[in-house]
Amino acid sequence: xxxxxxxxxxxxFVTGDPLIYGADVxxxxxxxxxxxxxxxxxxxxxxxxxxxxxVDHKKIGIMYILSAFLMLFRGGVDALLMxxxxxxxxxxxxxxxxxxxxxxxxxxxxxxxxxxxxxxxxFNVMVPLQIGARxxxxxxxxxxxxxxxxxxxxxxxxxxxxxxxPDAGWLAYPPYSELMYNPGPGQDFYIWGIQISxxxxxxxxxxxxxxxxxxxxxxxxxxxxPMFSWSVLSSCIAIIFSFPILTATLALLFLDRYGGAHFFxxxxxxxxxxxxxLIWMWGHPEVYIIVLPxxxxxxxxxxxxxxxxxxxxxxxxxxxxxxSLLSFLVWAxxxxxxxxxxxxxxxxxxxxxxxxIPTGAKVFNWLFTMFRGKITFETPMLWxxxxxxxxxxxxxxxxxxxxxxxxxxxxxxxxxxxxxHHVIIGGVVFGYxxxxxxWWPKMFGFKLNERxxxxxxxxxxxxFYLCFMxxxxxxxxxxxxxxxxxxxxxxxxxxxxxxxxGAFLMGIAFLFQVWQIAHGVKHRKDNLDKTGDxxxxxxxxxxxxxxxxxxxxxxxxxxxxxxDEWWEEKLRKKQGxxxxxxPKKLEPIHMPRNSGxxxxxxxxxxxxxxxxxxxxxxxxxxxxxxVAACMVAHSFNYDTDYYIPVDEIERTEAESRVTx
Amino acid sequence: MAHKEMxxxxxxxxxxxxxxxxxxxxxxxxxxxxxxxxxxGWLEGRANAIMLMVFAVLQLAIQLLxxxxxxxxKKPRYNLISLVFGLVILLVIVAGxxxxxxxxxxxx
Ligand code: HEM
Ligand SMILES: [Cu+2]
Numbered sequence: 001x002x003x004x005x006x007x008x009x010x011x012x013f014v015t016g017d018p019l020i021y022g023a024d025v026x027x028x029x030x031x032x033x034x035x036x037x038x039x040x041x042x043x044x045x046x047x048x049x050x051x052x053x054x055v056d057h058k059k060i061g062i063m064y065i066l067s068a069f070l071m072l073f074r075g076g077v078d079a080l081l082m083x084x085x086x087x088x089x090x091x092x093x094x095x096x097x098x099x100x101x102x103x104x105x106x107x108x109x110x111x112x113x114x115x116x117x118x119x120x121x122x123f124n125v126m127v128p129l130q131i132g133a134r135x136x137x138x139x140x141x142x143x144x145x146x147x148x149x150x151x152x153x154x155x156x157x158x159x160x161x162x163x164x165x166p167d168a169g170w171l172a173y174p175p176y177s178e179l180m181y182n183p184g185p186g187q188d189f190y191i192w193g194i195q196i197s198x199x200x201x202x203x204x205x206x207x208x209x210x211x212x213x214x215x216x217x218x219x220x221x222x223x224x225x226p227m228f229s230w231s232v233l234s235s236c237i238a239i240i241f242s243f244p245i246l247t248a249t250l251a252l253l254f255l256d257r258y259g260g261a262h263f264f265x266x267x268x269x270x271x272x273x274x275x276x277x278l279i280w281m282w283g284h285p286e287v288y289i290i291v292l293p294x295x296x297x298x299x300x301x302x303x304x305x306x307x308x309x310x311x312x313x314x315x316x317x318x319x320x321x322x323x324s325l326l327s328f329l330v331w332a333x334x335x336x337x338x339x340x341x342x343x344x345x346x347x348x349x350x351x352x353x354x355x356x357i358p359t360g361a362k363v364f365n366w367l368f369t370m371f372r373g374k375i376t377f378e379t380p381m382l383w384x385x386x387x388x389x390x391x392x393x394x395x396x397x398x399x400x401x402x403x404x405x406x407x408x409x410x411x412x413x414x415x416x417x418x419x420x421h422h423v424i425i426g427g428v429v430f431g432y433x434x435x436x437x438x439w440w441p442k443m444f445g446f447k448l449n450e451r452x453x454x455x456x457x458x459x460x461x462x463x464f465y466l467c468f469m470x471x472x473x474x475x476x477x478x479x480x481x482x483x484x485x486x487x488x489x490x491x492x493x494x495x496x497x498x499x500x501x502g503a504f505l506m507g508i509a510f511l512f513q514v515w516q517i518a519h520g521v522k523h524r525k526d527n528l529d530k531t532g533d534x535x536x537x538x539x540x541x542x543x544x545x546x547x548x549x550x551x552x553x554x555x556x557x558x559x560x561x562x563x564d565e566w567w568e569e570k571l572r573k574k575q576g577x578x579x580x581x582x583p584k585k586l587e588p589i590h591m592p593r594n595s596g597x598x599x600x601x602x603x604x605x606x607x608x609x610x611x612x613x614x615x616x617x618x619x620x621x622x623x624x625x626x627v628a629a630c631m632v633a634h635s636f637n638y639d640t641d642y643y644i645p646v647d648e649i650e651r652t653e654a655e656s657r658v659t660x
Numbered sequence: 661m662a663h664k665e666m667x668x669x670x671x672x673x674x675x676x677x678x679x680x681x682x683x684x685x686x687x688x689x690x691x692x693x694x695x696x697x698x699x700x701g702w703l704e705g706r707a708n709a710i711m712l713m714v715f716a717v718l719q720l721a722i723q724l725l726x727x728x729x730x731x732x733x734k735k736p737r738y739n740l741i742s743l744v745f746g747l748v749i750l751l752v753i754v755a756g757x758x759x760x761x762x763x764x765x766x767x768x
Contacts, residue, residue: 213738241749277757328749332760341763 014164017098019081024161036065053594055139056551060146061124062443067150067434068118071109072510074157078106083467089488099484100167101186105160107170112194113153115290115424118432120149120204122293123232125443126435127208129227129542129549130480132217132558137210137292139592140640145200145207147602152197155609159189163613166190169482171279172253174264174272177259185613187257191250192609196602198247205239208232215543218561226540226564227303227316228435231296234320238285238292238327242622246282249275258612273338279333288327290422292320294431295362296573298384300540301438302366305381306373307537312365319358326355335604338406347403352402363388378535379453386461386553390426394419397472412482415475418468425464433513435458441534446524452516466502470495539564546656552589552644586650588643595640601630606653689720708729 001254014020038044053061082102085094094102129134136142159165163185168177177187212233216225253275255261264275303310310316332340332348364390375381397419401410410416441447474495479486486492520527533543541558542549544566563569608623610616694715696702703711724730730739 237745241746245753271761275763276755277760281753281756328752332756340760343758344763 009371012162014161019098019610020161034126046169048418049594052599053143053596055143055592055594056127057124057136057139057142057549058443058549060125060142061121063146064117064121064124067153068121070115071114071117071153075106075109075114076507076510078102078109082106083338083500083503085484086486086496088497089490089493091485094484096484097167100263100482101165103482104166104169104172104190105156108156108166108190108194108600109153110424111170111286111290112197113149113156115428115432116197116201117149117153118340119235119290119293120145120161120201121426122297122432122439123204123208126439127211127232128215128540129442129545129553130229130540131212131215131220132541132554132560133211133215134553134557134589135215135592136207137215138207140467140595140598141203141207143595143598144601145204147598148200148203149197151602151606152193152195152200152609155196155613156189156193157607158610159186163189164569171276171283173279174253174256174275175266176395177253178265180265188254191254191257195247195250195254196605196609198243198250201239201340202243202247205236208236209240212236217558220565223317224560224563224565227299227313228296228309228540230317231294231299231320232314232536234324235289235292238289238324241328242282242285243363245278246286249278249282252278254612258615259595276335277331280334281328284331284334285324285327285425286436287420288323290432291427292324294435295320296367296427297431297435297438298387299362301380301384302369303435303564303609304368304438304535304537304539305384306370306375308369308373310365311371312361313348313563314359316580319361322358323355325353326358330355333402333404333407333530336404337411348479349402349404353399356395356399363392378437379437379448379450379457380434380535382454382457383430383437386457387426387430387434390430390450390461390464391423391568392535394422394426398423406410410475412480413475415480415483416473417481418475421468421471425468430460439542440536442532442542442547442549444520444524445529447527447529447534448516448520448522449523449527452519456509456512456516459505459512463502463507463509466505467499468502470499470502474499478541533566537567539567544569546653550647550652550656552591552652555586555589555649556584586646588645589649590643592639592641593639595634595637597630597637599632601627601634604630679726683722686722686726687719690715690722 013024038047051063054060081094082099085091085099124136128134166172166177166182166186166189168182168187168190172187172190175181177190212225212229216222228432252261252263256263256265256270260271264270264272267274299310299316330348330352332344333352336345336348366384377385397415401407401416401419410419437448437453443565474492477490477492477495479490479492486496529547532546534547535543538544541560544558545554560566602625604623606623607626608620611619611623697708697711702738710713724743728739
């Protein structure tokens, strides 16, 4: 019996690597600490009532962002481990298998479990406030999306200590991701982690399209909508058309692995290139999905901190829409070298270069907005200014990569690694940081310390250039992507060492940010945002209400006449032309009720996914039965909403009186 | 949902019992016939493929008309625009993949 348990355990848990034992211990300790703190302070009920079952978009947004930060930490540790291994030639700190697992999990986590939830967090926190709505279109679905993402991400992360991590790269190209070469559970964790969270992403896309199209405040025509909301709309359109492709592709891969089908195998009539073709039809739009909202954030910030109207509003809107359409027509630039022939390559090279045009237009719009503006350099603006050179250089190397013949030289080299980190960190991560700093006072009601924020900014930026600039050169010197070690004779040592130092500077920058948040929480009483408009030059509706926003957002729905409504209203007040509309009578506000179903149903999805990973039929059945039961339970629940009475609204408003 | 804006006015119906039943029957029929064709080997090669695709397209139309209420939307024609956009993407996926894969010298 004991022997049996032991052999099961050694197969089930990943063993034999001190790094992983370390992780086991730290995971166990964190869990124990968490449970004891919650129990000691009797916070379980509070946690359940206030957070785990909430359908309030602002709280869901905060949970998304918190998860994204945790994942940024995990993905970042992966990155540092890799850079450590590559710092000096011929190290064997990480063995090849382990290196493969680390770059795979790093890539997946950063894109799907860091960038995506960070983005969804910002959507959730700000879109309803910006468009003057009280909630998203489908609050219950919104909570469900979050929990599906969360449990999908947890399933994926579990692979690290149970069963073994996937190691076929962040896009899991076959044939290596097929059963024949990759029999362990790692690849199945990949499939199910992404599938489960993918359902959530698709639903969020639908939810925000409906929210933006249907729930804008009266008078807010589409062409008067704030830029960030526009960027969310364009990003969500790309989501709802591209995520089904991902789902279908991974489902086919799953059928290959689980059901013995031959869609992408080398034998039985399959063709791995079809997988690569399909996965990039999702993968390319995906990078635009995550960067478009960052463009929206920069547009808001540039206008606010230059105290000017955004230059070329309409052209920005068109540029975004064109980008989200064009992003569906360029996917083959990811496999120029796979022998698709000159015509195909020429077509996709051209469509790729076309995207540079609307993108360039946007950059000029931002520059013109700053031109002659009275710029102040608070942290959100710093990130925006840091982003521009970063994105321009990253974009230029991207144009180089889109030249098909040249790509035969760059393909799968460190040149590529440098390029995509350049645009992803410089565009996406910097953009979301900018958004987080910008909206932080609105989310939590207090301001963060600017000094620590500036330290973080400079460490990120200097580290960033030190880390990735040498990699362009390394790529041209012949260093290929995904190598785990190299010899002294190559002459790559110095540049790699510089690159690693840069990576660690970014690690320190992250610590500054954690410190900044901890410091902010500790000293929040001294930095309360009492005005609701902490940057003093806010332009859009979210700045017209108290910070943090009351849970019904707007006591009275705003009436919109202008593009930057709040800014215009302040102007009118200043010029003495402000005619306050007859104060509207407060009415009871219709709100959705909290529900435990989203978290429970997602937990059952997790169980089913776990069963699929280990081929445990009874687990699968139990999980799916639980899912079905939750659906039935929810469809018989008629108690889904309530009204906030007027006196309660009055009390809340009086407590959070906007004083300006 | 929980919002005034999202509730439906009485004219915007959700389809009648009859429409739902009809849609249901149609979609069953359109599922059974292709299965029968394949299981019994009634058709082969190109004819088979074409018939299956025809049934798939009909099925799509039935779903859109009877269950997704494509016809019933009034003014802002978001539904129609997104349907057209969806069809464009579908075309890009199918035609693009065929183009790419046919030129692929690795496969042959
Ligand atoms: C913060 C500093 C970061 C460092 C130092 C870093 C470092 C690395 C390294 C060393 C690799 C492996 C390259 C190879 O061996 O082929 C890699 C791959 C990758 N990184 Fe990062 N990374 C960072 C941030 C990010 C972020 C923020 C994202 C996305 C949001 C990201 C996305 C990826 C992807 C998609 C891959 C490819 C994985 C694969 O080859 O399958 N990285 N990164
Ligand atoms: Cu691409």
